[in-house]
Amino acid sequence: MPKEFVSAQEVAEKAGVSRSAVSRAFTPGASVSAETRRRILAAAEELGYHVNHLARGLMRNETGIVCLVVSEVATPYRSVLLRALTQQLQSAGKVAMLINTDRTDGSVDRALQQAIRYRADASIIMSGMPDKSIVQLCLRSGQRLVLINRDDDQPGPLRINLDDEECGARIATAFVRAGCKRLAFANSEAGTPSLMGRERGFQMAAKRLGLDVVVKRYGQTGYEAGRVLAQRLLTLPDRPDAVFCATDLIACGFMDAARHQFRIAIPDELCVAGFDDIEQAAWSSYELTTFSQPVTEIAEKAIKWLMEDAPEGEMSTGVRLHADLVWRGTVRGA
Amino acid sequence: MPKEFVSAQEVAEKAGVSRSAVSRAFTPGASVSAETRRRILAAAEELGYHVNHLARGLMRNETGIVCLVVSEVATPYRSVLLRALTQQLQSAGKVAMLINTDRTDGSVDRALQQAIRYRADASIIMSGMPDKSIVQLCLRSGQRLVLINRDDDQPGPLRINLDDEECGARIATAFVRAGCKRLAFANSEAGTPSLMGRERGFQMAAKRLGLDVVVKRYGQTGYEAGRVLAQRLLTLPDRPDAVFCATDLIACGFMDAARHQFRIAIPDELCVAGFDDIEQAAWSSYELTTFSQPVTEIAEKAIKWLMEDAPEGEMSTGVRLHADLVWRGTVRGA
DNA sequence: TGCGCTGTTGCACATGTTTGCAATCCGGTG
DNA sequence: CACCGGATTGCAAACATGTGCAACAGCGCA
Incomplete structure (x- = not known):
């Protein structure tokens, strides 16, 4: 493979000017x-x-590369967020570098090291949590960091979170208003702050309303976990009549098991709610009542902050966005 | 933002060696x-x-960057393929640059220009078709090109395709064996070669078996299109008793409309098959009989070819992979 | 003509690496 | 001691670009 790109020198010769003129011709202003x-x-x-962006990045100390660190890209919610981010990055003149992480230790750290190697202008982390030292290294190198739905107290990165607790509370009162008495929460074992926030908010509000909540946690945040959680919750002595699932995928698995295996009518005998508002939640086999992740808004905030000159605004403390409740058919009484 | 990275020079001084020694310390062998x-x-x-990969790429003429050109990342099949590709790229020591395209003209061309600007070692195209001139430019620059499920006759890029026609034929005989008489094909208007291949194979095989096929095309390859296609096909004077849907998403939309709106029992009154084997196809609300895209195999072939020294093997003519038929519950008689 | 100003252009240096080439070092052998 | 070979190391050139500085041209004006 020859790998021969045409350089500014050749263009300069052809146009009868100096190489710097070529550079300037491609530099707006x-x-x-x-x-x-x-x-x-x-x-x-x-x-x-075509201008060599590597060389340009070397000179300007600005590569235009933004790293997206994510695990489980193939998951509906993740892929929608990924799409929003890449699209908005592109229209902001940046380019996305995608790095997959897994659940193994140090996976996110390795991703950020990759970001450093390519001198990315910023990294957006959607999964896992990097080690403190790597975060420090990134910040020290002038790389901006955005954490989406992760919790972290150290200053520097922009933190974007949802009002998870309030969502939990809102759906609890909705369940009570629908006449439900025996509430349950179907969570995963992942234990991320957003999942735990939903659980906490749900539980606290139920307690205020005078009800207890049965909490079960199992597996990851996918369909299979939902099925297993249904096994565990629907075979209980006094079966729940309302379940808040930590994610829509869990809710789908839960509903499928409830209907096809336990022959339970939804919402007549059992109310179900989810979180994320993935595409499948709107499918007529589910028509799931759920909270919608404000993905475009999340992406907007993130990219806006990345492009700002002085990022030390009020934002530096973190952003808290609102997730709307989408009423569909799985909770009685709109 | 200061943007101060530590350079090899500083490391050299601290270690009391020359800058080239530092370089060598990070170069295996x-x-x-x-x-x-x-x-x-x-x-x-x-x-x-951390070694500056921009500078390294500049010298070595090899950046380690591979561009993934794709539209509709948020689609189940696409996101699964994307995951397979990025994971395998990473374990091959490459890094993925994700570029979103849309249906507008020249979108893929702009993506490839971006690839050239960052001196990507290769580009993998999963959506749309680039202009001939851009392809030539890429090849001339020594950039490798992989086209997945796109059709193209010019030599140079690696073309990975499936045996779409054979799949169409296989499901046609399966339908006939299940006793179906009135076959239909639910396609999108996208008209990509793989979709048309499935249609063609299905139609030809049906003709050989002495049956006609009603073909309807509408919209893109998503759930909504499936619903609309159900409207059009299930209101026909002599309603089909077997439908092959060009994608699983179409099949899901189709089944939901058939069941909830037309109250048709599947598979007793209507056999349905899809293509892709997305996660939802296995959900118990669908249990869809479908063909599975060999995503990991696709990714393997692509990356193997990218890493080869002399890519002009027997592969240069293109690769044809086999999609397995996954029997589930929507076609009578396993 | 001489002067100052503005807009354009080229020179040369800077960015952070890799790598061919030559120099150096060290141990072993005649 | 001279010499040889192999391993290690430093020098300097190269990669493709951006940009400060000075030079220069053209123009208006005194």
Whole structure:
């Protein structure tokens, strides 16, 4: 493989100017006469020249690369968020570098090291938590960090979170208003702050309303976990008549098991609610009442902060966004 | 933002060696004594040094960047393929640059220009088709190209396709064996080669078996299209008793409409099959009989070819992979 | 003509690496 | 001691670009 790209030098020769003129022709706002710029762009077009962003990044100390650190990309909610982020990054003139993490130790740290190696302008973390020392290293290197739905107290990164606790509370009162008496919460074992927030808010509100909550945790946040949680909750001596599932995927698995295996009618005998508002929640086999993740708003906030000159605004303390309750058919009484 | 990274120079000074020694310490197989390498790595660790891959790419003419060009990342099949690709890229020591395209003209071309600007070693295209001139430019620049499920005749890029026509034929005979008489094909208007291949294979095989096929095309390849196609096909004078849907998402929409709106029993009154084997196809609300995309195999082939020294093997003509039929509950008679 | 100003252009240095080449060192052998 | 070979190391050139500085051209004005 030859790997021969055309360089600014060749364009300069063809256009009969110096190499710096070529550079300036591709730099908006630089001092070039309209005529020479035209000539240079024509020569570039003809030769198939494209500015080498690696070299440009080396000089400018700004690569235009933003790292997206995520695990389980194939999950509906994650992939929707990923799409929103990449799209908005692109229209902001940046480019996304995607790094997959897994549940193993140090996975996120390795991802951030990759970000450093490529001198990314920023990293957006959607899964896991990096080690404190790596975060410090990133910040020290001038790399911006955004944490989505992760909890962390150290200052520096932008933290974007939802009002998870309030959501838990809202659905608890909705359940009570629907006449439900025996509440349950179907969670995963992942134990991320957002999941635990939903659980806490739900539990506290129920207690205020004079009801107890049965909490079960199992597996990850997927469909299979929902099925297993249904086994555990629906075989209880006094079966719950309302379940708040920590994610929509769990809710789908739960509903499928409830209907097809236990022959329970939803919402007549059992109210179900989820979280995320994934596409499947709207499918007519589910019509799930759920909270919608404000993905575009999340992406907007993140990218806006990345592009700002002085990021030390009021934002530096973290952003808290609101998740709307989407009423569909799985909770009685709209 | 200061943007101050630590350079090899500083590490060299701290370790009391030359800058080239530092470089060699980070290059596997380079000539450094074990002792100096140890000293250098220690100094690097302490200072938080990470090789600048931009500069390295500049020198080596190999960046380690692979561009993934895709539209509709949030779609189940796409996101699964994306995950397989990024994971395998990572374990091959490469890094994925994600570029979103839309249906507008020249969108893929712009993506490839981005790939060129960052001097990507290769690009993998999963959506749309680039202009011939851009493909030529990429190849001329030594960039490798992989086209997944796209059709194209010009030599150079690696083309990975499935045996779509055979799948169409296989499901047609399965339908006939189940006693179905009135076959239908529910396609999207997208008209990509793989979709059309399935349609063609299905139709031809049906004709060989002495049956006609009603074909309807509508919208994109999603759930909504499936619902609309159900409207159009299930209100026909002599209603189909078997439908092959071009994608699983279409099949899900189709089944939901058939069951909840038309009250049709599946598979007793209507057999349904899909394509892709997305996660939802296995959910107990659907249990869809479908063809599974060999995603890991696709990713494997693609990355293997990218890493090869001389890519002009027998592969240069293109690869044809087999999609397995997954029997579930929506077609009578396993 | 001489002067100052503005807008354009080229020179040269800077960015952080890799790597070919030559120099150095060290141990072993004649 | 001279010499040889292998391993290790440093020097300097290269990669493709951006940009400060000075030079220069052109123009208006005194």
